[in-house]
Amino acid sequence: MPDRNGKIFYTSITSLSHISKNSRIVMHDIKRHLNAIKSIAKDKAVTEYIDDFIEDFSINKSVDYCNNPMVNSIVNRYKSFCDKFGVKMNIDIRSADFSFMSEPDITALLDNLLENAVEAAQNTENGFIDFLAFVRKNRYLSIHITNSVKNSIAVKNGRIESSKKSASIHGIGLKSIQRIVKKYDGEINMSFNEDDMTFTSNVVFEIPRLNYEY
Incomplete structure (x- = not known):
């Protein structure tokens, strides 16, 4: 309780x-x-x-990006912010299914993921964010966010290594993301591409059986 x-x-x-x-x-x-x-x-x-x-x-x-009002509210807020500060935000979450998550958890997850992405992207030239979420094999929710970054980020085994640069980009919000991922038995993988200076967060949840059909 x-x-x-x-x-x-x-x-x-x-x-x-x-x-x-x-x-x-x-x-x-x-x-x-x-x-x-x-x-x-x-x-x-x-x-x-x-x-x-x-x-x-x-x-x-x-804009209604998907069929979840809370998700739309969060995404519209960050899209508006990106438009205002010159960050290109590409969004495709039409087939995403967040119905198995509570609204507080949706907020904690997406707010932190998108806030971290926006904070990093707005400090880069030609900053951008690609936000993709979809249902895979009718039973997995896959969330994929790639954004431009200014500084290198140390990532090992899919996790950010502790450093001042990493902390400045992701901060305590990373712990909140990990808490939600753990709560729903999900998986999270993060990667940094030095060739094009991008950071990617991949989060995958298995949708409970009551929420999908075989």
Whole structure:
């Protein structure tokens, strides 16, 4: 049974999920209202302000990348950040199945993986992140994230070796990722390619039998 802090955390994440869904509806309506005001506004400054507002708050950019609202919320947040800071983020998670994971665990896993990738990529020239997630053989969820890095990262046997450079890129979030991987009996493998200065995280989970068909 989770302790009081665990319950509070889960309740908070659940609330955030509902807020995220409601926010998308509200923002959709706001866009309609703003465009209505824009259509009758005679002041050019007003129409330009509305255009800037819509662009700044990414009202047009919310995308359903997969069928999981929490995953979409997280990915949209990081995609918006990447767009703002000039990091190219390629996303293909259409066939991903996160339904066997709790929302707090989805948040802990993806937030840390993507945060680490963004922090590394934004410090590189022509920074990029490739985020791929899919179901393999109808029973394995495979998550693959490759990003550009500025400095070499020491990796041994699929794990980052302790160093100041590694810590600066991944920090304590790595422990959170490993905790989630262990909780769901998954596997994680990390690699660094010195030829093109990229870092890759591969995470694989076996989807519980109730979530897939043979």
